[in-house]
Amino acid sequence: MSNRLGRVATVEDHDSSPSTSLLAQSSKGATYLILLQVGSRALTFIVNQILLRFLSPELLGVSTQLELYSISVLFFARESLRVTLQRQEDTLPVDDTKGNQDRSQPKSQGNLAQEVVNLSYLAIALGVPLAALFAALYIRNADSLVLGTPSIRSSLYLYCLATVLELFSEPCFAVMQQQMLYGVRASAETIATFTRCLLTCGTVVWASNANIAAGALPFAVGQMGYAVVLNFVYLSRLDIFNARKPYSLLIKPITPSSPALIYGRFSVPRLNLAFTIYAQSIFKHLLTTGDSFLIAAFTSLESQGAYTLAANYGGLVARMVFQPIEEISRSLFGRLLHQPASSADNARVRVETVGKQRVDQAATYLRSLLRFYLLICTIAVAIGPPFSPLLLRIVAGSRWSNSEAPSVLAAYCYYIPLLAVNGILEAFVSAVATPEELRVQSAWMLAFSTAFVGTGFLSLNVWDQGARGLVVANAVNMLCRIAWSWQFVQGYLRGRGADLNFAAILPSVGTLMYASVTAWYLMRVELVFGAPLWQLGQGVAAAGSCGLIT
Numbered sequence: 001m002s003n004r005l006g007r008v009a010t011v012e013d014h015d016s017s018p019s020t021s022l023l024a025q026s027s028k029g030a031t032y033l034i035l036l037q038v039g040s041r042a043l044t045f046i047v048n049q050i051l052l053r054f055l056s057p058e059l060l061g062v063s064t065q066l067e068l069y070s071i072s073v074l075f076f077a078r079e080s081l082r083v084t085l086q087r088q089e090d091t092l093p094v095d096d097t098k099g100n101q102d103r104s105q106p107k108s109q110g111n112l113a114q115e116v117v118n119l120s121y122l123a124i125a126l127g128v129p130l131a132a133l134f135a136a137l138y139i140r141n142a143d144s145l146v147l148g149t150p151s152i153r154s155s156l157y158l159y160c161l162a163t164v165l166e167l168f169s170e171p172c173f174a175v176m177q178q179q180m181l182y183g184v185r186a187s188a189e190t191i192a193t194f195t196r197c198l199l200t201c202g203t204v205v206w207a208s209n210a211n212i213a214a215g216a217l218p219f220a221v222g223q224m225g226y227a228v229v230l231n232f233v234y235l236s237r238l239d240i241f242n243a244r245k246p247y248s249l250l251i252k253p254i255t256p257s258s259p260a261l262i263y264g265r266f267s268v269p270r271l272n273l274a275f276t277i278y279a280q281s282i283f284k285h286l287l288t289t290g291d292s293f294l295i296a297a298f299t300s301l302e303s304q305g306a307y308t309l310a311a312n313y314g315g316l317v318a319r320m321v322f323q324p325i326e327e328i329s330r331s332l333f334g335r336l337l338h339q340p341a342s343s344a345d346n347a348r349v350r351v352e353t354v355g356k357q358r359v360d361q362a363a364t365y366l367r368s369l370l371r372f373y374l375l376i377c378t379i380a381v382a383i384g385p386p387f388s389p390l391l392l393r394i395v396a397g398s399r400w401s402n403s404e405a406p407s408v409l410a411a412y413c414y415y416i417p418l419l420a421v422n423g424i425l426e427a428f429v430s431a432v433a434t435p436e437e438l439r440v441q442s443a444w445m446l447a448f449s450t451a452f453v454g455t456g457f458l459s460l461n462v463w464d465q466g467a468r469g470l471v472v473a474n475a476v477n478m479l480c481r482i483a484w485s486w487q488f489v490q491g492y493l494r495g496r497g498a499d500l501n502f503a504a505i506l507p508s509v510g511t512l513m514y515a516s517v518t519a520w521y522l523m524r525v526e527l528v529f530g531a532p533l534w535q536l537g538q539g540v541a542a543a544g545s546c547g548l549i550t
Contacts, residue, residue, distance in 0.1 A: 080274050080277040081122060117174055155217045158223070276435040318416065382518045383522060
């Protein structure tokens with residue numbers, strides 16, 4: 001992946017060294033974040049295997065609820081700000097009442113860093129009341145079994161404190177992103193994750209040996225350790241005691257003064273954009289959880305379990321590979337295609353302020369990434385469905401292999417390519433769209449949600465497709481979102497003399513034919529647990545050749 005993205009940087013002239021450097025740093029950052037995701041998942045898996053020997057299913061369920069509480073607070077407090085701060089604005093309108101002839105001037109690196117630091121404190125201001133509100137709602141609505149868990153209130157309050165403390169690392173995180181210090185971020189989160197796993201396991205083992213009913217407290221202790229270590233590593237790596245730094249990690253005025261700054265500290269264009277993205281993120285969150293409501297309303301508990309299992313395993317690829325690349329790409333697009341704050345809401349001026357060379361580089365990067373995605377997904381679609389029953393039997397046991405879970409996981413393999421393509425296209429949209437364009441996108445997403453609900457109702461309630469019907473409904477919704485994002489991206493690029501070139505993104509005809517033949521052959525080979533080794537060997541050989549040739 002790193003080599004593929006790195007080669008994109010070589011297609012432009014030597015005069016484009018700043019943007020070439022951005023591409024190289026983005027490629028390295030994607031590698032760091034993917035390794036971080038893989039390592040975190042591996043550590044979490046090991047910890048879960050250890051905890052299964054000491055904890056009951058009920059306690060694991062409570063810990064999942066507390067983790068969801070923390071994730072929800074963090075999502076609603078910081079997600080829109082993180083997306084907003086990934087946009088780069090190198091100029092700022094100045095106060096023309098002081099006789100300035102130029103109505104805008106470049107921002108220094110210190111001002112850029114100080115601006116994102118100041119805005120990142122809004123996540124803390126928003127997160128503190130949200131943490132208290134969500135905690136109160138959790139206690140109020142939890143059932144008696146949850147409230148009867150030992151140390152449940154102490155665990156919740158510790159999770160609350162740990163979540164707020166994690167939000168206090170946002171100023172450091174904002175500087176890391178702004179300066180593209182992905183290696184520092186990866187090392188900090190890796191050390192913090194290891195600390196959380198160590199504290200969680202150590203507390204569980206200690207409580208078990210001491211015959212203490214700790215409840216979910218070990219998970220809360222681990223989460224607190226994660227927040228403390230994350231802040232410590234960030235602060236130590238940013239050298240906060242160096243007085244020569246051109247920025248402060250505290251809220252400070254930005255000079256020179258500007259009408260585009262509130263109290264001389266907060267950028268008005270960024271605040272407006274953050275508000276729009278915040279409203280859209282809430283809507284996206286509701287759409288993301290919509291499948292849970294549909295499956296709960298129209299399917300049996302068995303189908304609900306099968307879908308959850310398939311979504312967890314199928315979503316691993318999206319979380320470990322696609323999500324880090326989307327995050328890095330959003331930042332890259334925001335830097336390559338940024339425009340001055342004074343032209344951010346003017347489509348005509350915006351066309352003139354974005355350099356043609358940078359637009360070409362962004363288009364080349366996006367085209368190469370989409371082609372790489374489609375090549376990988378071609379392999380996944382060819383070999384994923386035939387191998388799904390065997391893999392599920394190995395990792396989940398015979399109970400799940402005899403349910404509808406294998407067919408749901410096979411259907412999910414066809415859904416993963418849509419997740420990948422939609423993710424990178426929406427990363428482009430969120431990096432360059434104006435607040436008005438984002439509001440238009442939200443309106444269309446509302447329309448697409450009706451298609452999702454309608455398809456889900458027909459698949460689950462009329463056609464009786466079970467959990468597979470929900471995968472179909474999600475695929476329809478994703479196709480609609482891809483169509484809208486594609487036309488937006490093409491319109492943006494063509495207005496600036498570039499193009500994605502759909503034919504250049506698709507895999508070659510030979511690749512598609514070989515993948516189709518491989519899929520047909522694997523469907524004919526009985527890849528089940530207990531099959532003869534020679535038969536399984538044939539399937540593995542066919543899958544391997546597909547991967548190599550593709």
